[in-house]
Amino acid sequence: MRKYFGRKLLIYLLTFFLAVTIDWLIPRFMPGNPVANMLARVSVNSTAASVMQEYYTHLFGLDLPLWQQYLNFWANLLRGDLGISAYLFPKPVTQVLMNAIPYDVALLLPAILLSWLAGNNFGAVAARSKWLDNTVSPIGYILTATPYMWLGILLAWFFGIILDVFPIAGAYSFSLSPTLSWKFIGDVLLHWFLPFFSLFMVQFGGWAIGMRNMIIYELEADYSHYLEALGAPRSLIRRYAFNNAVLPQLSGLALQLGVIVAGALVTEVVFSYPGIGYLLLAAIQNQDYFLIQGCFLFIIIGVLLANFVIDIVYVLVDPRTRRGMTGEAA
Amino acid sequence: MLQVENLTVYYQTLKGQVRALENASFTLADGEIMGLAGESGCGKTTLGHSLIHLSPPMTHIGGRVLLNGQELPLADMQKMDAYRFNEISIIPQYAMNAMNPIRKIGQMTEELLRAKKADVKTVMAALKDRLEMVKLPQEVLGLYPIELSGGMKQRMVMVLSTLLDPELLIADEITSALDVASQKAVSEMLVEFRDQHCCNSVIFITHDISILYQIADSILIMYAGQLAEKASTETIIHNPRHPYTRLLISALPEIGVRYSDKRLTGIPGKTPLLLNPPQGCRFRERCPLAFEKCAEVPPFVEIEPGHSVACWKEGSADA
């Protein structure tokens, strides 16, 4: 057991190192650089521009040889310093990210968890009711097959413009300033609903169909047939099938949770919702090396953590993995 | 006692009916272990399943089955539940995968017993002795199926299936997946189960006749969905009457010698497809004795007490 997790941990650390290195490299391969981009936004005469260019290049450490930049990057990273954002200069990247993360969590955590719960229960019921299966499964397939962008825009158009019941941009109204008042909370909830609901819908369809298919598969498994031959009640057979079917869904859930911090890029773009996804787009458009690095760092950490959690959960709930572990050690 | 009368069961498929069991009639005495043998695909599993779990695509076309004089509601899935496990039980062909992979074996057993409204306490106590009989340690109850070897799983399912001391046990190819040494051990354990009244009568399905020499009281030979011959093991071995049985027996190596490699394949020709089987005796194409009359289905008649044959060359007409 110890050996198993020891080895896993090593693999995760190695992956982390490689992923972060790539994360550092990629923005630097993009044409242009953050300083040029910053200066393009202000109009100054050319002498001032070259002074400023030199000043900022030095400030961001971009005048150093690449290998040194890379070492500095790791040294700062280990101190928890992700640098300064060029796009939102002079805010530190960590602060920019910390401001965005609560929006992602508030949006994605309920969307993922609720759609998982509802989708799985729904799929399980659909698996045993012909009537429900015939009506709901097609809807589920349509939902999962719909390009998310399309669904998001459709929802925004219908609820935001036609019915005019929900705002379609931002996390709260520009006219309000963040306070702990009912008015503000209500306003935040209103802005939150459409992005949440659109995410919930697509994921719900996916979970429901996955569960339905898994249960039907499990009901055809040998252990189900054996119980049927012994005249066990349907309830017991269904419960076993559900327990088996939920395992792959569980790892799917963990993977979804892992990308929470990555935000739902498309959702946040469609609804101009200020999470990490939205931030990432802005960072790329502005060639903000440090902000891009920061966003991807969170994505990497999220995915790796989620995978690690799956490994642990599987060992806890699925005896077959445990068997694999002892087999590996032997 | 089990009486099967003219039992006919087909598979309903998109291509049509697969006539896997045609007009089967035989009886099984109390405590009798009857070997059911024949080539792969001849309908052994179909016969076994129709006695306990006749579910689609299997369809009950005709005939009836009486257990201790009481007719079984074969085609009524709900009513049959009362007989399943309690009166009739099965060790399925897929015994290796028969247990829920994510439940500990003991827990699964308890849940099953409770769901069947059995006396959980008494049965779980009896379970301990049964495990001893099949040489499994008590600890298996705390293990998951995957932690057992193939042979252990086979024996565990044997114990599970017989927990409620069924009147009839259907053991489907329980030795086929095992090595020669375990084959012998498992079949002997089954005889022990019968002797200790853990089950009453047994239908022991196999495609390997030689294993039956040691344990079966009687043998029923099937060919392509039809019954060919039933008699005591002695008679089947030393005095078979059906041409198919004779070929089978002569194709086997001497009794008592290693037999496991030689299966029921030493006869030239192929078994007919049961989707569109030939009229009359289905063995006709391969039968060295076939004549015109064989275009009609030969009746399965008792030519002497306890010995039935379905062949026009045998029985009353001309022997």
Ligand SMILES: Nc1ncnc2c1ncn2[C@@H]1O[C@H](COP(=O)(O)OP(=O)(O)O)[C@@H](O)[C@H]1O
């Ligand atoms: N689910 C099924 N659907 C259609 N045909 C089947 C099915 N199961 C078995 N059969 C057919 O029924 C015949 C008898 O099969 P089976 O009883 O499994 O034979 P055995 O156990 O003697 O090997 C075979 O011809 C097989 O192809």
Ligand code: SF4
């Ligand atoms: S009935 Fe005819 S074909 Fe069938 S076994 Fe007898 S002789 Fe052969």
Ligand SMILES: [Mg+2]
């Ligand atoms: Mg079979």
